[in-house]
Amino acid sequence: QITLKxxxxxxxxxxxxxxxxxxxxxxxxxTSGVAVAWIRQPPGRALEWLALISWDDDxxxxxxxxxRLTITKDTSKNQVVLTMTNMDPADTGTYxxxxxxxxxxxxxxxxxxxxxxxxxVTVSS
Amino acid sequence: xxxxxxxxxxxxxxxxxxASISCRSSESLVHSDGGTHLSWFQQRPGQPPRLLLYxxxxxxxxxxxxxxxxGAGTEFTLKISRVEAEDVGVYYCMQGTQFPHTxxxxxxxxxx
Numbered sequence: 001q002i003t004l005k006x007x008x009x010x011x012x013x014x015x016x017x018x019x020x021x022x023x024x025x026x027x028x029x030x031t032s033g034v035a036v037a038w039i040r041q042p043p044g045r046a047l048e049w050l051a052l053i054s055w056d057d058d059x060x061x062x063x064x065x066x067x068r069l070t071i072t073k074d075t076s077k078n079q080v081v082l083t084m085t086n087m088d089p090a091d092t093g094t095y096x097x098x099x100x101x102x103x104x105x106x107x108x109x110x111x112x113x114x115x116x117x118x119x120x121v122t123v124s125s
Numbered sequence: 126x127x128x129x130x131x132x133x134x135x136x137x138x139x140x141x142x143x144a145s146i147s148c149r150s151s152e153s154l155v156h157s158d159g160g161t162h163l164s165w166f167q168q169r170p171g172q173p174p175r176l177l178l179y180x181x182x183x184x185x186x187x188x189x190x191x192x193x194x195x196g197a198g199t200e201f202t203l204k205i206s207r208v209e210a211e212d213v214g215v216y217y218c219m220q221g222t223q224f225p226h227t228x229x230x231x232x233x234x235x236x237x
Binding site: 037046047048049052060061062063096098105107108109110111112113115116117118 | 126156158159160162164166173174175176179180183185217219221222224225226227228229230231
């Protein structure tokens with residue numbers, strides 16, 4: 001059974017750097033085909049894809065946020081970490097990590113099959 | 126970025142009646158691997174998104190067969206054959222063909 005759990009601060013001040021951790025169970029972040037993405041959701045609004053890192057360290061970012069984001073993985077802890085610099089109140093929302101396995105079905109799978117419960121982040125002074 | 130646009134449901138849906146949600150992409154979602162990577166997610170109140178369908182019409186594990194998907198290229202539809210109370214929530218389409226992956230704005234399903 002694959003599970004993901006997000007952790008990090010619930011409150012950050014404007015201009016600070018946010019660091020979020022996604023801990024996976026039931027699957028290794030270094031398994032061929034596995035990728036983990038971060039997706040956020042402002043209160044009452046739609047989902048926004050932020051970044052993704054694959055088993056082979058290939059990483060992708062939202063162009064709009066590229067300068068502020070860094071995604072890394074720690075295979076020894078089976079974790080994926082997202083850092084976002086220069087936080088602003090507009091970054092307030094729930095942050096989710098989500099799993100993808102490119103080889104999960106007979107054909108390439110380019111979607112997210114398992115999600116964490118999300119972690120709320122408020123940006124306020 | 127590929128823009129995903131969803132339709133709104135015009136009114137609450139009566140229990141047991143069908144519902145249909147449309148999603149349009151600003152570009153074709155056909156990937157060079159031959160697949161069309163359009164997914165549908167359900168988000169119940171207070172819950173994370175849940176994968177319903179991938180590659181247009183493939184139901185994910187545990188998803189009831191009253192959920193189905195269709196479409197091609199840039200036009201896609203999610204259909205619920207008989208709406209149940211547990212289907213209340215917001216439905217999102219997502220394209221996984223091109224980075225950045227993008228979601229529609231969501232369509233809220235309410236029950237009458």
